[in-house]
Amino acid sequence: MFELDGKVALVTGAGQGVGVGIATVLATQGAAIAVNDIDADRAANTVAAIVAAGGSAIAVPFDVTDYDAVVAGVATARAALGPVDIMVPNAGIPTAGMPQLPFVETSPELWRRLIDLNLYGVLHCAHAALPSMCERGWGRVIVISSEAGRLGLDINVALYGAGKAGAVGLLRHVAMEVAPLGVTMNALSLGLMNNVSSDWATAVARTVPRRRLGSPTDVGAAVAFLASDAADWITAQVLPVNGGSHA
Numbered sequence: 001m002f003e004l005d006g007k008v009a010l011v012t013g014a015g016q017g018v019g020v021g022i023a024t025v026l027a028t029q030g031a032a033i034a035v036n037d038i039d040a041d042r043a044a045n046t047v048a049a050i051v052a053a054g055g056s057a058i059a060v061p062f063d064v065t066d067y068d069a070v071v072a073g074v075a076t077a078r079a080a081l082g083p084v085d086i087m088v089p090n091a092g093i094p095t096a097g098m099p100q101l102p103f104v105e106t107s108p109e110l111w112r113r114l115i116d117l118n119l120y121g122v123l124h125c126a127h128a129a130l131p132s133m134c135e136r137g138w139g140r141v142i143v144i145s146s147e148a149g150r151l152g153l154d155i156n157v158a159l160y161g162a163g164k165a166g167a168v169g170l171l172r173h174v175a176m177e178v179a180p181l182g183v184t185m186n187a188l189s190l191g192l193m194n195n196v197s198s199d200w201a202t203a204v205a206r207t208v209p210r211r212r213l214g215s216p217t218d219v220g221a222a223v224a225f226l227a228s229d230a231a232d233w234i235t236a237q238v239l240p241v242n243g244g245s246h247a
């Protein structure tokens with residue numbers, strides 16, 4: 001079930017962490033993968049792993065905050081693999097790491113950086129991929145969001161949460177426009193993942209009803225479902241993937 005043979009997926013920020021899990025699971029389900037990351041070496045590593053496992057993948061390094069670069073990356077993927085059927089805007093953590101500061105101590109430069117990555121990054125990817133999906137009558141946009149975009153959390157990430165919530169607002173509206181054309185748009189709202197390691201993360205894991213943090217493969221499995229024909233009647237939704245927290 002959830003076969004993706006013949007489909008082409010572009011996953012952003014897939015050079016490490018959650019994006020690797022998404023790209024790997026989609027490749028296992030039969031999709032050819034355009035692996036994006038701002039760091040070309042990381043993207044190449046993910047491509048090598050997918051190809052070594054018998055899958056099909058190419059690297060399309062670009063910065064998702066640069067609209068022209070996103071358009072060029074989607075064109076590169078199309079030329080090498082075919083038109084993008086499944087767009088997964090996943091990049092959302094700045095390369096320098098996630099700043100955690102009380103809102104009153106944040107600067108306009110930080111606001112812009114987090115909104116650029118988490119709202120404009122998604123906007124750029126959706127805008128670049130949707131016309132071809134709509135023209136061909138089939139497509140999937142699956143945004144990797146966060147519980148920080150769905151809930152108020154006491155962890156000093158207000159601007160990150162604002163960017164995530166903004167992207168969900170965007171997709172709910174655009175999903176209405178493209179649904180009649182065979183394209184669905186959904187988001188996954190992730191709880192804390194196991195690529196965050198600290199005493200705090202260990203303590204959070206104990207509070208998760210499932211008693212563990214999420215893995216990149218957990219997210220990949222949910223993306224594969226939403227990407228498949230089986231999820232054709234699911235659109236404009238936000239699915240919490242969080243081990244049962246905040247139910």
Ligand SMILES: NC(=O)c1ccc[n+]([C@@H]2O[C@H](COP(=O)([O-])OP(=O)(O)OC[C@H]3O[C@@H](n4cnc5c(N)ncnc54)[C@H](O)[C@@H]3O)[C@@H](O)[C@H]2O)c1
Nearest residue numbers: 013015016017018038063064090091092093146190192193
């Ligand atoms: N890790 C968590 O606990 C967690 C929790 C909730 C949501 N999320 C979301 O999951 C997604 C992936 O997070 P992660 O933990 O795997 O992050 P990560 O930092 O491990 O990896 C992110 C990758 O994105 C790349 N990247 C950064 N900026 C980019 C840009 N402008 N253009 C292209 N690539 C860029 C980085 O080089 C990196 O390889 C993000 O959207 C994040 O907000 C993560």
